[in-house]
Amino acid sequence: MMNKTMQRYVDLIEGYLTTCFSSREPQQLLFESMRYSLLAGGKRLRPVLVMAFCELCGGDAERALPFAAAMEMVHTYSLIHDDLPCMDNDDYRRGKPTNHRIYGEATATLAGDALLTAAFGRLAAAELPAQQRIEAVRVLSCCAGELGMVGGQMLDMDAENRICTAQEVYDIQSRKTGALISAACQLGVIAAGGSKQQQRAAADYAESLGLAFQIEDDLLDLEGDAAKLGKATGVDENKNTFVRLYGAERCRELIREETEKAVAALEPFDRPEFLRGIAEQLMNRDH
Secondary structure (H helix, E strand, O other): OHHHHHHHHHHHHHHHHHOOOOOOOOOHHHHHHHHHHHOOOOOOHHHHHHHHHHHHOOOOOOOOHHHHHHHHHHHHHHHHHHHOOOOOOOOEEOOEEOHHHHHOHHHHHHHHHHHHHHHHHHHHHOOOOHHHHHHHHHHHHHHHOOOOHHHHHHHHHHOOOOOOOHHHHHHHHHHHHHHHHHHHHHHHHHHHOOOHHHHHHHHHHHHHHHHHHHHHHHHHHHHOOHHHHOOOOOOOOOOOOHHHHHOHHHHHHHHHHHHHHHHHHOOOOOOOHHHHHHHHHHHOOOO
């Protein structure tokens, strides 16, 4: 059941994304660059969370597709920019050359900019009541911007060449990774017209899921298989990560603890088995 539901969500978002930015305009090279990264695969975790929370709150996953696509566009833009020479200077992403290696730094930068902008266009154009669209814009702008993902990236850059405290590492990673996961879960509730209580519970689930996801990422950088990950390992050795702070064994304990918290946060919902399964599956992933 878990795998069938996951495949249904992935098929929905892949089908929707395939239709994006496909017209032959004068700026076709820009569209090619955008699609190169947007359609490069990946877990599609964030759009899946949008659709799963939408259905959990009684909504229709297909009506939530514009919100789900917006989340994947923002996530993809963040990866394109993160890979640039002025940031992490990565050569591979998901087993393929990074965007700037194919299209050059300038076009890659513009592709990221365009994806971010297009994401908010998708939210605004969704066939949902205006108040839900406004709330979605508010949540995503907060989670993706200076108080969320972008702010976390800045904190991470500021922390280079020094050892951070546990609170500083948490602040960095909860913004860099956790903020977009929180946006995805909340957007699913919003798309369904769910209650504020459900939105808070979704945010609580996302906070613990995002933390467990990031700690697992840190472990995979230390112990993972580069071929399965589709990118180089060992690149975080001198960064402020949970593994550097606590060591591998304590990190495994933290992943279990945060996964349990994520599952507990689902208590207000009826039939949350799929989202419980996602939390438990991410705890044991190898890529």
